Each structure stands twice: as C-alpha cells, then as structure tokens.
Amino acid sequence: MHPASNFTRARRVRRVGAGVSILAVSVAASTACAAFANQAASNSSTAATTKSAVTSPRTDALTTPNPIPSTNEIPPIGDVSLEMDDRGDLGEILVDGAGRTVYAFTMDPMNDPTCYDACAYTWLPLLAKGDPAGGIGIDVSAARITARRDGGNQVTYKGHPLYHYAGDKVDRDAGGQGLDLFGGEWHVLTKDGQPLA
Numbered sequence: 001m002h003p004a005s006n007f008t009r010a011r012r013v014r015r016v017g018a019g020v021s022i023l024a025v026s027v028a029a030s031t032a033c034a035a036f037a038n039q040a041a042s043n044s045s046t047a048a049t050t051k052s053a054v055t056s057p058r059t060d061a062l063t064t065p066n067p068i069p070s071t072n073e074i075p076p077i078g079d080v081s082l083e084m085d086d087r088g089d090l091g092e093i094l095v096d097g098a099g100r101t102v103y104a105f106t107m108d109p110m111n112d113p114t115c116y117d118a119c120a121y122t123w124l125p126l127l128a129k130g131d132p133a134g135g136i137g138i139d140v141s142a143a144r145i146t147a148r149r150d151g152g153n154q155v156t157y158k159g160h161p162l163y164h165y166a167g168d169k170v171d172r173d174a175g176g177q178g179l180d181l182f183g184g185e186w187h188v189l190t191k192d193g194q195p196l197a
Contacts, residue, residue, distance in 0.1 A: 069167035083135030107184035110159035158193035
C-alpha cells in the first residue's frame with residue numbers, strides 16, 4: 001500500500017471522527033434546548049394555572065382591628081365610576097374607578113343606607129353627584145345613587161349602598177372584608193354584585 005493512501009485514510013478517519021463529535025455536540029445542544037423549552041412551557045402553564053379564578057374566596061376577616069380605625073375626613077363628592085378587579089384570595093370584586101375596595105353593610109336595606117355618625121367615620125359613604133359610570137365588568141343599569149338622610153347621594157350597586165373602609169391604607173387593601181362592626185357585617189361585592197359572605 002502506498003504511504004500517501006495511508007495518510008489519506010487517516011485524514012478520512014479524523015474527518016469522520018470530527019463529524020461524529022460535532023454530531024454528538026449538536027444532539028446534546030438540541031436536547032438541552034428542548035429541555036429548556038419544555039421547562040419554560042411548564043413554568044408558563046403553571047403561571048397560567050395560578051392566575052385562574054378563585055374557587056373558594058375568603059369570606060372571613062383577617063383580623064379584628066383594635067382600635068377601630070376612623071377618620072374625620074369628609075368623603076369627597078364627585079364623579080364616580082365602578083369596575084371589577086381581581087383581588088387574589090377574594091376573586092373578582094367591585095372597586096371604584098381609582099381601584100379602592102368598596103363594601104356593603106348587611107344591616108342596610110336595599111337603597112337605604114343606615115351607617116351614620118360614628119359608623120360613618122369608619123365606613124365612609126361613597127358619595128357622588130350623579131349615577132356612577134360603569135367600567136370593566138359593570139352592569140351600568142345597576143349603578144345608581146340614593147339619598148342619605150345627612151345630605152348627599154350615596155352610590156349603590158344592585159341596591160347595596162357602598163362604603164370605603166378607613167382601615168384600608170392603599171387601593172388594593174380589603175381589610176374590611178368580613179368585619180363585624182356597628183351591628184352588622186361588612187363585605188366586598190362579587191362580580192354578581194352580591195356581598196361575599
């Protein structure tokens with residue numbers, strides 16, 4: 001055999017060996033990319049599952065305040081809008097246009113607020129000049145106002161007079177949910193416009 005042909009054969013073996021090595025690296029890289037893509041898809045699926053609707057929303061109070069929060073602020077009177085917002089363990093609830101949680105009082109008859117004096121320093125009536133506008137998820141025909149005996153018009157939704165809680169410090173707070181104060185319970189309203197009790 002000619003020495004040059006041995007050299008040519010050795011070069012072919014090296015090329016084949018290098019090709020096999022490159023192929024092995026490509027397969028390993030492809031497998032790693034597929035595993036990464038599967039992990040990303042799994043994480044995305046888990047995140048989507050986490051954002052699903054709450055099946056058993058929280059109905060009880062987290063804590064009972066001591067002392068009971070109150071304010072001597074006069075509730076503003078102006079244009080009001082209502083919308084629905086997802087609040088985690090409460091599910092979708094009614095909020096005002098600024099994102100503040102609103103509440104209904106179990107002792108209020110439909111369209112007839114009964115929270116006055118000391119009660120109204122803790123549960124500030126949501127006052128408006130006229131019927132509120134409806135935002136996301138709101139039945140505009142169910143958003144109305146009703147006269148208060150101390151003056152002003154209080155916003156109602158599906159007949160429930162609405163209040164803000166003095167203990168809520170930021171828009172997303174819902175610390176008044178389930179509290180038993182001033183002779184009755186206080187609840188956020190669900191997307192159906194009913195107290196979450």
